[in-house]
Amino acid sequence: MTEKSGHWSRVVKVVEQADVVMEVLDARFPERTRHAGLESLAREKGKKVLLVMNKADLVKKEKLEESRNKLLKNWPCLCVSAKQHEGSNALWAEISRLTGDQECKVGVCGYPNTGKSSIINYMKGRKVAQTSIKAGFTKGEKLVKVSEKVYLIDSPGIIPYEERDQNELVLVGAKNPEQVSDPLGAAEYLMEFIAQENPKAFEEFYGVGIEGKDFERILEEIAYRKRRLRVGGNPDLDVISRMLIMDWQKGRLKL
Template sequence: MGLWYHTLKAIKESNIVLEILDARLPELTRHFALEQKILRHRKKLVIVLNKSDLISKKTALTHKKELEKVAPTIFVSSKHKKGIARLKKQVRQLMGKKPAVIAIIGYPNTGKSTILNALAGRKAAKTSSQAGFTRGRQLVKLFEDQYLMDSPGVIPFEQRNKFELALIGSKNPNQLKDKEGVALQLAAWIQEHNAQALQETYGVKWPGDSETFLEELAQKKGRLIKGGKADWNAISTLLILDWQKGKITI
């Protein structure tokens, strides 16, 4: 069965749906059609912004103001276990002590399984930074008569370009046909959204363009080929992976 089948089945069998978004990229990691389907079928929706430790408070407030128009919005950092208690409280408020099944949905690499583990308080689901790692579905007890159901991420590839797939972590660098082009675009995107981010992460000042930045970063990191020139494959991989693993804060 395909990922769509499992996700739609999870929504159908649940009372509450937790939609996990990347706090850095809420618009890119939202699935508007699924949100409409969830609300249309009178399911309770909670929007969970994971990786919130990677954005500023100002950015967080902007996101919350917009997303609260759709559904209750909770900020968490599954990596640091922050916000999990608030998320549990929100689920409890929505269902009280009534029997419930809670579905967790989202794109690959947004942290669905890590959040499930944090909510359950143990290693309930296997996790990996490799996009699409979670397979199938499993139930984990949260409260008495209330269970969490993990669902694989769903991503409609035909609606995403290669840069967006790399940005949201749904394609690792080795799956990209134009890795260098994506890295150049990513460096410029990060610089545009936080002019200090790259310098704070790597200690390399922004020289004015992505190509020069990556060349200087390659020199600093020793990602070089014969003749002391930048190894574009290696430095592009480094930048994309650092972004996907949350090492760069915006």
């Protein structure tokens, strides 16, 4: 394991205590937010695994189903949107099916910013675990009763992206805009990823088309539209790059 021992020991503790390990993934890039070590550990311990693709409201239905069908080859998988309160009935039904409708503890695990606390909040029906877009915000495990028979073990955002470069960290929301040393490079990486998945995303949100334009021109047009300009009226590419990163991480640009 490349994870720091203190982080991983907490993951092991959660898995050992759980009857079902719920791995929360980001529906925009589920494979990037899966953790093979977590799934192997759950298998070794004889635990049931449920993959939950959160933020499903940010992905087109066809792409969502394509990703889900791939994941179903390994484990049961559901698509939900904790923010929009979508998919809760299917989630409850799957937990009941996996446990035979018996009393159980569900370990909620996953990478930072996938929405673990939001999943707990929307299953509970009110705010019980504080949420934030900041990575690693929840501190310490909590046992949360969400029904007469189901308890959720909240594991904080403790699976770090240690082996990934800055652009990958920006993409998955593990590095905040103010922490980025090369915002222009990170913005270019994001734009290439988004354009491949949904070329109309920039036009839908910013009103800026991308066909036939390089990424700097697109950024400049967004900067003019958003009035992010330097003294003299030129586009502030540093500011607009960080704004684009924030818009992505807050789910404003949809795939």
